[in-house]
Amino acid sequence: MKTVLKMGASAALCLGVLAHPAFAEDNIVKIGVVAAESGSFVSAGHTLPAGVGLAVKQINDAGGINVGGKNYKLEMVKRDDRTDIATAIAATQELVRDVKVQAIFGSETHDFTLAMAKITQPAKIIHFAGNSTLAKILTPDSVKPGGEDHYLFQSEPQEFQRSGSTARGVLTLLEPLLGYKPKKSVMIVGNDATGQFLSSYYFKALKAEGQDVPDIIFYPPDTTDFSPFLTRAKSLNPDIIHFWYNGDSTLTALPQALELGAAKSYFLFGVDPGIWKEKQLSADVPVAMSCVPVCWGESSNPKARAYFDAYFAAGAPHGVTSSVSLLYHDYVHFLAEAWEKAGSFDPDKTVEALLTLHHQGVVSDDLTFNPTHQVTHATEVCAAAPGGAISCSMQQPPAEAPKS
């Protein structure tokens, strides 16, 4: 009997010791981030943990979140995917099964996100990704309760909306700088999953704005010599050459285009006016730029200016795609609000809350998800005049996709 009591006491002691850290862990909610902090996609990749990290700090500094009457702090657990799909999958497996995160943000690479969703969705992990290409899989059937992507959310507007607002903004801002209404556009696009997907929508958006688009010129990813593509574009005598979508490639292509005099004006997708100013770029023709979703270098949105002050003060570097961080930052706050509203971390209740909430974010005062888990908001477009003056404006998305 004595032995049994001793064993019982020992077991209780062990359990007590084991239970203590678990109790401490109880007040921490872990949020996973999978992003390319190294490798070829690092430019966009580093913005993701920076945006999520800032939101986590803001929430914790404000006292954390109150869910079901209990207070919780958030903890970001980030993993570098090294722009390698095997590492991204291993990181997701680790975060979901070993770290046991409540939600995952990332990755910024479309292919990786699709493969990651095969792990996060069966495990009922809330998954946010800023890839508009997710529209291919987010369907009424796939997002319904029990559907294969019920817990997956797209934190970037649908592509017809983003392309529509961008095309309208570019043409509106360039017209006064050109002194006439531009009529002919040529698109030069990176030939990868994102490039192919985006260009199909932007082409329709330009057509819907009355543009003649004689050609879409695709260049292989990692191209450094753009002269063959630019020469072909120049032969079409365009009013505007639209560079999509990789900001780093675009910045390589622009000086070559200016030297060749390939067009009367240019549009650089995903290049922030902040980079334009920091690199002291200049052009003898008008150059439009757009940001995904709001510009940090010259924003017309006062909330965004305050956000970027805090973002850079936290140590994030000034990058071509720093604004991409806003595709994640707002949704940490959104998710926290959803947990508070649901009064639980139950993933099904959280999805319900996410679909009914109207969240006040930096990008928009009224962020909502549509029934297929996609968000809607405006896009900022700016234009640099030949003299150097930059003007920006927020462009609201079209209500409907253009008829093809």
Place this chain on the structure above:
Amino acid sequence: MKDGLHQDRAGSTFKALRSLLPVLVILALIALVPLFSPSNRFLSLAISAGINVIALYGLSVLFGQTGILSMGHAALVGVGAYAAAILARDFGVGFWAALPAAALASAAFAMIVGIPSLRVGGHHFVIMTFAFGQLLAIVLTNGGDYTGAATGLDLAGPVTLFGADMSDLTRYYLMVVAFVTAAAVASWAIINSSYGRTLRAIRENEKLAASLGINVGRHKIGAFVVSGVFAGISGVLLAYFLGHISPSQFSSFPSIYLALMVMIGGARLIEGPLAGGILVAFLPEVLNLDPVQSRIVYGVCLIAVIMLLPDGLIGGIVRALRAVLSGKPKQETEQRNAAEARR
């Protein structure tokens, strides 16, 4: 006389079996890893490495035994992966049925890639295989809905074995280890067969082999077909593991990595592909290297292997161990190593 011949054969079979034993022991130990409750990150990376190792065993037949270097091997893995995904999407073909079909598809593509090797050799052929890898990526990227274009294809079907769901990470790991073992045994059987000896004869002196009546062209194409079968199986395993495939996974750069792995590990030894696959998969993880640092390390390793360890890392280790343990004169050890390298 006959008895002596039998004894010789039995002796050489025993020697050959002895060369397989270390790999089987290592693989048995690798299969025991789940008993130590490894992290899911480790298991996931190990599965990716194992899938690569299967393709590497095919590449070792081509490069190590026949002496043909291919820089388009990942494209053959891609053919297998896309075959599995398209068969599942269009015909509802599951994992096990996809294995032989994808292996055949990759073998057929490998044969097409191999045909130019009858007329072109050396660096020119390496460039051709590199171009094949790029070409396949371009075709897949521009293949519209059929190949899923640059976005690629989804593959959501379950993998079952005797009614058990193999999608669980530990089970998939064990299944991949079983496939790696099969690939190692198959590679060993080729190396120690008369076919393997013929391939080595071609590797050492193509003209001399032809003068002895060996149909060099047929055997070269045969080596491509064999390497394609390994690559196809590797592709099916990869497609079902990731659940999503895209052209960028099978372009020239992954092919360069595969060639690098087999060279670092050692293409002529049965342990080489295993060592190369594990090393390249886990080195960045263990040393916390970013992709740029990894490439520098691999580059340095490759130069070191070419200059100092022509039999690869494993060959170098075996040589060093033999020299240390036997304490025999250097010349004798070198003679033995040369004989080993000729295999």
